[in-house]
Amino acid sequence: MTSLIPPGCPTVLTEDDRTGTSVETLRRAFMDNLFFVQGRFPEVATKNDHYLALAYTVRDRLLLRWLNSAKTYRDQFSRTVCYLSAEFLLGPHLGNNLINLGLYDAVAEAMQQTGLDLNVLLDQEEEPGLGNGGLGRLAACYMDSLATLEIPAIGYGIRYEYGIFDQEIRDGWQVEITDKWLRYGNPWEIARPEITLPVKFGGSTYSYTDDQGRYRVVWQPHQMVQGIAYDTPILGYKVNTANLLRLWRAEAIESFDFQAFNTGDYYGAVNEKIASENITKVLYPNDEQLQGKELRLMQQYFLCSCALQDMIRLYLQCSSDLTRFHHKFTVQLNDTHPAISVAELMRLLVDEHLLPWDTAWDITRQTFAYTNHTLLPEALEKWPLPLFGSLLPRHLQIIYEINQRFLDQVRLAYPGDQERLARLSIIDESECRYVRMANLACVGSHAINGVAALHSELLKQTVLRDFYELTPEKFSNKTNGVTPRRWMVLSNPGLTRLISNHIGEDWIKHLDQLRRLEPLAEDAGFAAEWHAVKHKNKVRLAEYIQQRVGISVDPSSIFDILVKRIHEYKRQHLCVLNIITLYQRLKDHPNLDITPHTFIFGGKAAPGYYKAKLIIKLINSVAEVVNTDPTVADRLKVVFLPDYNVTCGQRVYPAADLSEQISTAGYEASGTGNMKFALNGALTIGTLDGANVEIREEVGAENFFLFGNTVEQLQEIWRNGYRPWEIANNNPMLKRVLDLISCGHFSHGDTELFRPIVEHLWQNDRYCLLADYQSYVDCQEQATRLYRDQKQWVKMSILNVARMGKFSSDRAIREYCEDIWRVQPVHVPLADTSYIAQ
Template identity: 70%
Template sequence: IVRIEDDRTGLGIETLKRAFLDNLFYIQGKFPAIATLNDYYMALAYTVRDRLFKRWITTAETYGNQKARTVCYLSAEFLMGPHLGNNLINLGIYEQVKQAIEELGLNFEELLEQEEEPGLGNGGLGRLAACYLDSLATLEIPALGYGIRYEFGIFNQRIQDGWQVEITDKWLRYGNPWEVSRPEWAVEVKFGGHTESFTDEHGAYRVRWIPHKVVNGIPYDTPISGYSVNTCNTLRLWSAEAPETFDFDAFNAGDYSRAVQQKMASETISKVLYPNDNLTQGKILRLEQQFFFVSCSLQDMIRILERQGIPLEQFPEKFSIQLNDTHPSITVVELMRLLMDEHGMEWNKAWGITTRSLAYTNHTLLPEALERWPISLFGQLLPRHLEIIFEINRRFLDDVRLKFPDDWERLGRMSLIDESGERYVRMANLACVGSFAINGVAALHTELLKEGVLRDFYEMYPEKFNNKTNGVTPRRFMVLSNFRLANLISRKIGNNWVKHLEELHKLEDFVDDPDFRREFREIKQAIKQDLAVYIKRTTNIDVNPNSIFDIQSKRIHEYKRQHLNALHIVTLYNRIKANPDIDITPRTFLFGGKAAPGYYMAKLIIKLINSIGDVVNRDPDVRGRLKVVFLENYNVKFAQRVYPAADLSEQISTAGKEASGTGNMKFALNGALTIGTLDGANVEIREEVGAENFFLFGLTADEVYAKKVAGYNPMDYYYSNPELKLVIDRIASGFFSHGDANLFKPIVDNLLYGDPYMLLADYQAYVDCQEQVSQAYQDQDRWTRMSILNVARMGKFSSDRSIRDYCEGIWHVQSVPIKLEE
């Protein structure tokens, strides 16, 4: 028989070429002579998408037929990064497609570069959600990601005169080939208005919510392929649209312009991602966003249940809902409302269903990030939900009183309502009461939750608490982004490690093999060379690929202490100025990360880094031994270039502040050595790779706490440490700011009068530890051994392991393999 490949599914080179040109013609309406780079990218994206569809549809069909238990991951953020390369890896067609494109005379890398990444997240929390979707699909777990289709994602960052400038992220400008809208599954979401009580035909007390406005939620689906399996799950993001008759008052009054204004306000809900990471501001629009996507998602689940003919009582058997931080915690109340008000269920039954369905992940210990909403604002937007919260609270506080009689202070702390001043709804308390499981994201973080912010809840419900250490996907952050290292590893130990990352252990057998060490080193060197070329092209700064690539890339925040890194740079600079012939290991300090637009201190830290760079990079006394580069617009696409090029990974947060970190894992997996504090997952990374392969410094979380209690005075360190004093005085003097002694005064004053993140307490330990790093780097062979052992021992930190832990410990779901019929 002659087999003819279908143009939409075939994987032969000739078929791929034909399919690509066909999509260029019929989707983009172009032929090669007039096609732009973007046309080619789109044609390629559609060619790959076509090859996903069979899997996607079969997966949905299989789940529907088997009525499979499904994980619903609710998250206000999904920081997916570019889809094209990742789907090529997961489908196992990277090489064929590359060849087909090159045979057409096109530059494959250039086409990959063309993709505008969906930056629908701020940082760690959003990227974790994306890694988890990848692992869920790879482990063949029935799962849906639910979130918001922001029209504008995280802003693009430009650096002008050393300062951050924000540019709107118009990611949908040229269309999004990865999404399919499903207007037939649109739902209605109510806002505002008031409630009325009535007695139903059975004589039961019921409540009706008369909203002020209704907004439509339109789902947009994106296929999420698993690696080397047929499973293709769905990310369902909701977009807000105004219905024809949206504002009843204005519409009835014939007030056209007010009605149009209302329409625009409705569609504002999914307009833009809030660019704050770790700070709540009590903005009504943010609460609208949260309620909007939660209500849409819950209604969608109930629709799926009904279509599969499953009774509502079995909701917890069908769905396991994970709340990614408190952002979707209104789920507790909206599920209660839907069950009672829309489906006539009585309280106890509804509460049983709710609390058997929900689990809550906490991602931060910073008090300023704990979400709370002023009661008045909350009641205006969600009057029915406020009533339900009061009732949940009444019953909950009765339980607390039973367990802890006469403990009034405890009642005040645990109440869902903060009544210490202006009244607020406390979302973390709500999430704890409404969930059957509560987890932190690293062992240390979970312990600190239990003894700190969530202590009362731990004492009330110890059985709910558990740890799920974060992980990262080796597909995107190794196979796709570091194919040179991935290929070397696969040559030595086969490619099972891509799905079973613990198998990297087998690399330990090669650490004594000089040829392996040479190859390993040459790969790192080649990647550093590439990054150096990129830096030259984009910043015109020459960096030495033989220097230590010392990288700190993450959101800019005081607790992450990018300015401690800056103090170290100035320390080395001062040493060179005092003694130009000093023996110094050459270093390139690379920084990447965005500051929240309203976070003045973080923006000033960016300016400080750039200002130090301007002086250090140009000073002839330095003789190129130190270079400082701020990498503009750090995002997922750029991160994939950065991790493989790192020698040293900076994980230097004040102990007790970073819940986990995930960049720390991506760096170490790619062979960077870590300099870090005992914070977040650093603790577990060090345990795995071995203390001798990790540069540890600084106070522990307990010591930080003890020092705060004892009365910390940064001035003690300033006056007793001459080298530190010189560093601070130089910054304060205007040396890095053309004589302007005012520019960095806020940073200097913050350090000298308060120093909330204890930079000065950790300064000397940090500088000493960096000296150890420099020494170690001098011995290239020793360094390479340490680097190989880091890679070999990072198996624990695959997001596959995290997802298995969630499946076994919280979700109780099993894999459902997908068979494709021929």
């Protein structure tokens, strides 16, 4: 057994203040931290002091496990997964760490004894919003599962000083506020100022032949910055494994400053410093829309260079034979954002470690694997050649070389097929020339995957078709998953308790075990408890809504929720069309007996995406009218929850009756919110898109509200010439709904405000809202009618949860481990703590 204890030391575990877990020890450690870390005595301590004192108390327990993990991996030179991602949307740490340590109840008790409420302290934490949405959150779920499955892993990312903006709603419009998440410090990270790595930008290259006759290229940069490591431990659930999330911050290199300073250019030196530090200042707030900004490319390269240099540094601590690098590390590229890694690893191996090109290329391809997360053409990253070449001149040469060798192979496989050659080329030669990052990722990886069955199929048929035909063996599907620890145990303690009382706690690590709930779907007593848990969650959300936006909603109405980034393809405005349809019906028939209905929206729009921001305005405008119209008489309520983030998700998912997953078929790669809702007992109304397809397969068609055209049907519609205006003109209710928006009914008579939305629907309707409108409205009606039969609804809810086991991120990570990473678990024993405490 690996141990931090030198031979001869006593091996009795003692309860010390930094590692002990009894209520009394936790309480004492907390007081100690309040005093000696925060420098406060109880009478003047603020909520934030309390939060920090508790965070440090919990962190000590994490560090014990983290050090043991690091030591074990180092001793065993364990094969390690490196997850490279420009985003990690972690959400607050404290609650999750308490769950994973198994200390939630003990800490709640210790706080209570101190006269504090754990919930108040949990609310103090600023969440690290280092991601936009699904892609960043997936990375966070995967870090949780990697640790829980005891897989050695490092997450490499960027420590943005400002994460995703905070959203305020003013007069119905989104306003962006900078997210100063580090303002009060971050107790979960440990700065590693001794781990700094140089990163070069710009300049030029020259070549020469060295005294051993080798062709060498030297990159003389125009600018150099250094990356500083900040480490956050990521603990698994009830295991000793705590993996490393290493985020990089950019800083000016001191010597550069001094150079300028010595020549008297003090302000020039300071400017240089500021420019360097800008690299990690802010997260780009676009989720699926490319913005070809130079600073973004700098961020991407900065991350990749720091991560790969760090891996090589770690490798060389244990072995000098870099030809086996890929045996130690396997690197997953989370979308194309880190795809420049392919060229950077080649540069490091060839230019700096003097490996022959072919050897380096072999290592590189065996190191990387690439996950694609979107089919949207506007999200496929490509960089204009002049920009790329001026920032990364050496990488452009390397890419040309990779491309030339690759295209030679393509020519052999498809003699004379010039068009295919042009499509496969890493360089886009049409009009302006670009570097295509997806092509670079495909050529430089040994495995390529999509994130849901349908998405992976469409990838092979559309954006990556040529690559699939060339190397079909590289392709596979890895359907996304979510961690049940954060998304059930932490956010829905009522449901967790109920489930565990009946089937034990194994399901938390083996989500398939939820199947054992199936027989209970017929059990009236269990169903009553199930219903009670949901109702309580809804009451809690209703209180939050009242407090946050001042709207009172009825917890016994159906809670119909749509939370995700705002995007036309996600079709929040289709949901609005249905709301207006219901509103119109009530106006026509004031005594109509409808199921009381609360629509809840949440989500951020990219700041430069005007249509998405207008959709937010539309939702709020419709809410204003509907919520106050006496004819409606509280039977319809519409709420837009501002600043939707991980914390807000944790409140929302447990309280949902109906989950809206209504994207245009073929556009949502997978979705993961759909999984979080269903795992918390919501039924889904959705299209055959992304992972909805597989959710429906698992829970059964009879327990899923399906509507809308399929991918094939939509293709057919477009082939025949899609004419949305004909649909609107032939559907009187739809036409009235569109006219009601156009005539200014929801905009105080302003007929211009929503014109961009309505006009687009009439004339073009790229995302086929009108084609799916009637089917959606009918399906909504069917769902709300069924909601009145609570017995049937609850039964369907139980069956949904019972059959959702597949969608654990543990399953997804197991598949990556077996099919792509070929990595085994490494058990971490817990060393004697008394030695550490000495």
